[in-house]
Amino acid sequence: MADQPSAPSPAATPQLETAQTETETPPAEASHDLLEANPELEEEEEFDEDADSALGNDNASSTNSLTSSIMEYRTIKGRTYHSEKHESKYFTPNDEQQMQSQDITHHYLSILLDDKLFLAPIKEDIEKVLDVGTGTGIWAIDMGDRYPNAEITGTDLSPTQPLWVPPNVKFEIDDCTKQWTWAPNSFDFIHMRYLFGAISDWNELLANAYRCCKPGGWVQSAEMDVFLNSDDGTLKEDSTIIKFWNPLWRGMTKKLGVSFQVLEDRSQNKGFEEAGFVDIEEVNYKVPIGGWARDPKLAEVGEYTLLALLNDLSGYTLLPWNVVHGEDTPGYHETLAHLRKEFKSKAIHGYMTLRFVYGRKPESA
Numbered sequence: 244m245a246d247q248p249s250a251p252s253p254a255a256t257p258q259l260e261t262a263q264t265e266t267e268t269p270p271a272e273a274s275h276d277l278l279e280a281n282p283e284l285e286e287e288e289e290f291d292e293d294a295d296s297a298l299g300n301d302n303a304s305s306t307n308s309l310t311s312s313i314m315e316y317r318t319i320k321g322r323t324y325h326s327e328k329h330e331s332k333y334f335t336p337n338d339e340q341q342m343q344s345q346d347i348t349h350h351y352l353s354i355l356l357d358d359k360l361f362l363a364p365i366k367e368d369i370e371k372v373l374d375v376g377t378g379t380g381i382w383a384i385d386m387g388d389r390y391p392n393a394e395i396t397g398t399d400l401s402p403t404q405p406l407w408v409p410p411n412v413k414f415e416i417d418d419c420t421k422q423w424t425w426a427p428n429s430f431d432f433i434h435m436r437y438l439f440g441a442i443s444d445w446n447e448l449l450a451n452a453y454r455c456c457k458p459g460g461w462v463q464s465a466e467m468d469v470f471l472n473s474d475d476g477t478l479k480e481d482s483t484i485i486k487f488w489n490p491l492w493r494g495m496t497k498k499l500g501v502s503f504q505v506l507e508d509r510s511q512n513k514g515f516e517e518a519g520f521v522d523i524e525e526v527n528y529k530v531p532i533g534g535w536a537r538d539p540k541l542a543e544v545g546e547y548t549l550l551a552l553l554n555d556l557s558g559y560t561l562l563p564w565n566v567v568h569g570e571d572t573p574g575y576h577e578t579l580a581h582l583r584k585e586f587k588s589k590a591i592h593g594y595m596t597l598r599f600v601y602g603r604k605p606e607s608a
């Protein structure tokens with residue numbers, strides 16, 4: 244019943260094959276099945292210019308109660324972000340629109356991994372699992388279903404997880420960048436996925452995970468490289484992706500000190516090694532943006548990756564725009580329109596790289 248990972252693909256990331264010999268389709272004419280089925284995604288997302296200013300906090304009245312203050316979300320242009328109770332400046336909203344994108348992300352990762360929830364070779368009879376930065380809790384809930392005898396705890400800055408979950412799944416508010424208060428040697432498996440932009444010290448994060456993992460237990464980290472590449476030159480130097488999207492994340496790293504260059508810096512790998520894990524494995528995937536890949540599974544993954552991006556492009560970029568360019572800098576909507584066009588274009592064979600790193604805490608530790 245447990246997920247038995249098949250032999251992982253090699254760490255190398257071979258060139259993705261395209262579905263057809265490329266005819267230079269003008270981006271504007273590029274068709275897209277999912278978009279045809281979801282015409283509303285063509286629309287610019289509503290943007291409330293009268294709403295509170297960027298990085299401002301319109302929740303002026305705070306209470307002394309931790310429980311309620313944690314619910315006092317910051318609002319930026321109509322989008323809500325985690326409470327200011329946390330020091331974190333995490334960049335995506337915690338509202339319904341962003342949560343949809345998180346669930347779509349879970350879906351494309353499930354397709355990519357042939358329905359496996361993880362790659363680490365964990366044992367059947369796990370008792371305790373921790374999902375750090377659980378988001379909508381969708382991974383934790385799936386784990387709870389697949390391992391009914393295990394207790395799954397998901398943690399996040401925001402209490403946005405559903406109330407109706409399997410009885411063996413629970414959620415807690417916790418900032419994973421603080422010293423972890425979980426008991427040492429307490430989890431059989433610690434899972435972390437898509438924490439790019441949330442962590443300034445990966446060594447510290449993985450040292451915490453090492454301490455709280457049981458001897459013989461496993462920790463797995465999966466991170467996406469938000470920087471887009473193409474292997475065949477279809478991503479041009481003058482594209483908005485190259486001129487705006489990729490530099491935006493470097494700007495965020497510089498301004499906020501939280502890393503978006505997790506793969507480039509090999510932060511996961513170094514953190515696992517530094518902490519003392521053994522049997523460390525790295526598995527990389529190229530995740531296409533859009534359905535251009537020849538391989539049908541990758542084409543489907545690409546369609547859903549595109550959908551996740553387009554569903555909430557403003558959620559991914561609003562705070563970064565304000566931080567890097569300044570909220571009063573004109574051109575935000577035009578830039579997003581160009582990005583949408585390029586992401587949807589089948590003439591651009593863009594992909595992001597996804598890296599899984601997992602390791603075991605030695606029995607003797």
Ligand SMILES: C[S@@+](CC[C@H](N)C(=O)[O-])C[C@H]1O[C@@H](n2cnc3c(N)ncnc32)[C@H](O)[C@@H]1O
Binds near residue numbers: 331378399435
């Ligand atoms: C991109 S979402 C990924 C959600 C989930 N791991 C998944 O893969 O479906 C990142 C999540 O990390 C959470 N997060 C960011 N910084 C955090 C921190 N310092 N401590 C705990 N959670 C954090 C965010 O609130 C968000 O829900």
